[in-house]
Amino acid sequence: DTAVSQTPKYLVTQMGNDKSIKCEQNLGHDTMYWYKQDSKKFLKIMFSYNNKELIINETVPNRFSPKSPDKAHLNLHINSLELGDSAVYFCASSSRPGSSYEQYFGPGTRLTVT
Amino acid sequence: GNSVTQMEGPVTLSEEAFLTINCTYTATGYPSLFWYVQYPGEGLQLLLKATKADDKGSNKGFEATYRKETTSFHLEKGSVQVSDSAVYFCALSENAGGTSYGKLTFGQGTILTVHP
Numbered sequence: 001d002t003a004v005s006q007t008p009k010y011l012v013t014q015m016g017n018d019k020s021i022k023c024e025q026n027l028g029h030d031t032m033y034w035y036k037q038d039s040k041k042f043l044k045i046m047f048s049y050n051n052k053e054l055i056i057n058e059t060v061p062n063r064f065s066p067k068s069p070d071k072a073h074l075n076l077h078i079n080s081l082e083l084g085d086s087a088v089y090f091c092a093s094s095s096r097p098g099s100s101y102e103q104y105f106g107p108g109t110r111l112t113v114t
Numbered sequence: 115g116n117s118v119t120q121m122e123g124p125v126t127l128s129e130e131a132f133l134t135i136n137c138t139y140t141a142t143g144y145p146s147l148f149w150y151v152q153y154p155g156e157g158l159q160l161l162l163k164a165t166k167a168d169d170k171g172s173n174k175g176f177e178a179t180y181r182k183e184t185t186s187f188h189l190e191k192g193s194v195q196v197s198d199s200a201v202y203f204c205a206l207s208e209n210a211g212g213t214s215y216g217k218l219t220f221g222q223g224t225i226l227t228v229h230p
Contacts, residue, residue: 004157041152042223043223045217048216050215055215056217099207099208100207103216104160105158107155107157
């Protein structure tokens with residue numbers, strides 16, 4: 001049983017397209033996150049939802065729109081894809097949004113924009 | 115703002131060598147500190163954590179002590195194995211009265227390769 005799963009694992013698309021990445025967790029957690037890992041392995045948070053409400057929204061282009069239909073899912077939709085969006089996107093979840101709660105990460109989605 | 119700085123990599127060691135990966139941080143509040151590990155092709159896994167000054171986190175032979183006076187959280191292991199080859203990330207999450215909501219700020223990652 002995969003605790004945090006993401007689909008697809010790989011996504012290759014052209015500039016200007018719109019794409020979505022899905023994330024699901026079966027841990028019963030309240031809080032979910034999206035992180036972006038660039039080509040140099042640097043990780044940066046993008047968004048976080050707690051009980052379907054947005055609680056963290058970092059400086060991310062508004063082409064990126066997260067959606068949380070329920071506590072177990074947090075999807076990431078990207079409009080008008082650009083070359084610079086190429087990265088690995090990780091979803092994560094934690095039982096609560098506090099600082100000491102462990103975050104469980106999904107396997108990542110490698111997005112390549114050509 | 116918060117930041118985490120890790121020693122430059124990559125680090126290459128022989129099996130059974132001693133490992134240290136340095137990590138220092140800057141935070142305005144009282145952060146919790148973490149080490150995460152990323153094995154090739156996988157997501158991140160929590161390796162260990164410490165939530166207050168002088169706490170020592172430990173797991174799988176790895177240790178790190180939360181040093182508030184030097185704002186450091188160095189990762190150590192006495193005898194590394196080939197299976198420890200991975201990318202190691204130091205991270206912090208600030209205890210800003212709950213307003214940080216668990217946001218993790220990561221260091222740049224250190225690639226560790228262990229040879230037989």
